[in-house]
Amino acid sequence: MRKRVDKASTPATASHLQGAAREVTEEKLLPSPWRRWLKRGLLACCAIFTIEIQYMLPDLTPRVVYSYGIRLPFFADLTQPAELSLNHTVNMYLTPEEGVSVGVWHTVPESQWKEAQGKDLAWYQNSLGNGSPVVIYLHGNGGTRAATHRVGVANLLSALGYHALVLDYRGFADSSGRPTEAGLTTDALYLYQWVKAHCGDSLVVIWGQSIGTGVATNTAVKLLEQGKVVDGVILEAAFTNTQEEAADPMSWLFKKVPSFGFLNTIADNSVFPSDDNLRKMRSSILFLYSEDDTIVPTRMSQQLYQIAQSVQNPDRVKMVSFSGSHGYKHNGLYKDPQTPGIVKMFMQSL
Incomplete structure (x- = not known):
């Protein structure tokens, strides 16, 4: 069943x-x-x-942006530039604003080497009025004015017969304070005005490298707002602005801190808008970059060059690129045997 x-x-x-x-x-x-x-x-x-x-x-x-706080090279006595083969250089300190002291090296033209021996700060200050061109060098992030490539630029300018003033911004090296975009611009602006007060009618050019290119264009625009046009500006390894650089996978800033663009937006800090600044500037400009630069994308120099050429006489805007086969990368352009001639030709065109 x-x-x-x-x-x-x-x-x-x-x-x-x-x-x-x-x-x-x-x-x-x-x-x-x-x-x-x-x-x-x-x-x-x-x-x-x-x-x-x-x-x-x-x-x-x-x-992150400035990489300040570490004094490289180690053990360099910034008060004794002669120990770094700058024996016609004086160390001095300026006060761009209350509570801030910045270190500056003043290297005189090589032709004054013997005369400069044993001279004091007053002699160097007076020498600015001898008619020789003056170049204010605004370095990149990290290290101090004693870095090898910065000493190299000072020697190059001196050999060409120019005064070289190399500034360590606030917070860098032996300068007091804390770096900010406004602070660095204030330091450079103060040094420019100090130079102009002592050099008479001498030519004054600002040379910015890396982050110093942003400081240089900021300074040029600030002066333009005061009705003053900088005689010439040299931009070496320039970038458009920190926001765009931080977003570029090829840039040092992106590689170091991929989220920097977001963090920087929150902090509302450090823009250095050279792209916008160049649309306002009326100074003669020389762009320099190495094709093997691994810190700042080379396309940014090219982009800035195109912007500058579009807003003023193209003859006043020059660009020189160096082959990557030389291995100059980000800091080595001063080594090229053609660099002195390039700089001299630019200076003579002003």
């Missing part, structure tokens, strides 16, 4: 089990004291992080 099977009992049993599972799941998801405390703890951590990041970013952003 066949056993009778009630088919309706199967779905009823499955439905019962599914309902029981839902009840168990819902019971597990119900708030419990420990779960409430966990939520409160997470909310508290988020609040603390938000507050902390607001305090950290103003300090974090400058340290």
